[in-house]
Amino acid sequence: MKYKYVIFDFDGTLADTEKINFNIFQQLSDKYNFKKVAIDEIHQLKKMSAKEVIDFLGIKKRKIPLAIKYGKKILKKDIHNVKPCKENIKTILGKLKDSGVKLGVLTTNSQNNVNIFLENNQIDFFDFVESSSLFGKEIKFKKIIKNKKLNSQDILYVGDEIRDIKAAHLSHVKIASVTWGYNSIEALKRHNPDYLINNPEELLSICQY
Secondary structure, three states: OOOOEEEEOOEOOOEOOHHHHHHHHHHHHHHHOOOOOOHHHHHHHOOOOHHHHHHHOOOOHHHHHHHHHHHHHHHHHHHHHOOEOOOOHHHHHHHHHHOOOEEEEEEOOOHHHHHHHHHHOOOOOOOEEEEOOOOOHHHHHHHHHHHOOOOHHHEEEEEOOHHHHHHHHHOOOEEEEEOOOOOOHHHHHHOOOOEEEOOOOHHHHHHOO
């Protein structure tokens, strides 16, 4: 296989949390005085990076860690209802695992939420789950590479956001951006992912020599 490790983002890549996260954000906006977003404004936000969204909504940076922690707590109550983004993702993960690829999750969500989702949906293919801060994925990548004694070229990251692309680039890790997640296709293309995929099945050909 071309990549020894295929590491996935969680929200919007593996788990379809968009509607739940929108409702959570509305609660956070009340609690932390963020600008509220209407349903018809979501398409505009999908064109923005995470930092641009923070500026657009007037979110004070000092409130971000508390808001994220509170949001994870709210999500935990509904995580049992969350389904995979794509119906065939379980099959594809199984095929990658059977081919010898190590699978991981690197997310800003909590390890607990991820593990509950994986257990509820009987997706038991992952070798590890790691959690990072909102803009700290590149730090986690470096730790993963160091701890597992990997070459960055052995890793493929799969994510749905601009910040996933930036973190992968900073870590010298290849990135496959998915078109079914948070950021729009146009926004993803502007940041030059190594691969742009419309279906999880494409990962099988990407990982083959």
